[in-house]
Amino acid sequence: MEFREFVRERSPALSRHAYLLTGDHQLAEDLLQSALAATYRHWRRVRDNNPDGYVRQAMYHQHISWWRRRRVPEHLAADPRGAAHADPADATALRLTMTEALARLSPKQRAVILLRFYDDLTEAQAADVLGCRVGTVKRHAHDALRRLREMAPGLLADVLSEGSAR
Structure with missing residues (x-):
C-alpha cells in the first residue's frame, strides 16, 4: 500500500x-498531521507491518510531549455534563459527557482507555503501542476508570442504557 492510499483510507x-486524545478539533488535526509526517519518514519500514499502530503510537507520544510542554491547569466543574452543553439529543449529551470526562484524564490514562475500550485492544497490544509494560497499562486503566467513576458517576449507567437502546 502506498502512503497516499493509506492516508486517504485511514485518516477518518x-x-x-x-480528537478523542485532545478534545479539540484543531489540535487533533495538528496531532494527526505530525504523526503522519513521522510515519511518512519511516514508511518503507512501517507499511508492511502495522501502519495504523505506528501512527497511533506516534500520536500518543506527540500528545504527551505537547501536554508536558503546556501543563494547562485543570478546571473541574461540579457536573461534568454542564449547562453549556444542553443538547436535547441524549446521544449527543452522552458523547459530550464522555469527551469532557476523557479530557480530564492524564494523557497516558486517556491513551490506555482509548486503546483498550475504543480500539478494543488487549492489554498486551496496548502496551506494545504505548511502548510500556502490561502492568503499566493495567495500572493506568484502573486509575482512569476509578477517576471516571468519580468525575461522572452517572456515565456508566448512561453508556449501558445507550448501548441497550440500539
Whole structure:
C-alpha cells in the first residue's frame, strides 16, 4: 500500500482517535498531521507491518510531549455534563459527557482507555503501542476508570442504557 492510499483510507478513523486524545478539533488535526509526517519518514519500514499502530503510537507520544510542554491547569466543574452543553439529543449529551470526562484524564490514562475500550485492544497490544509494560497499562486503566467513576458517576449507567437502546 502506498502512503497516499493509506492516508486517504485511514485518516477518518485516525482523526477520531486524535480528537478523542485532545478534545479539540484543531489540535487533533495538528496531532494527526505530525504523526503522519513521522510515519511518512519511516514508511518503507512501517507499511508492511502495522501502519495504523505506528501512527497511533506516534500520536500518543506527540500528545504527551505537547501536554508536558503546556501543563494547562485543570478546571473541574461540579457536573461534568454542564449547562453549556444542553443538547436535547441524549446521544449527543452522552458523547459530550464522555469527551469532557476523557479530557480530564492524564494523557497516558486517556491513551490506555482509548486503546483498550475504543480500539478494543488487549492489554498486551496496548502496551506494545504505548511502548510500556502490561502492568503499566493495567495500572493506568484502573486509575482512569476509578477517576471516571468519580468525575461522572452517572456515565456508566448512561453508556449501558445507550448501548441497550440500539
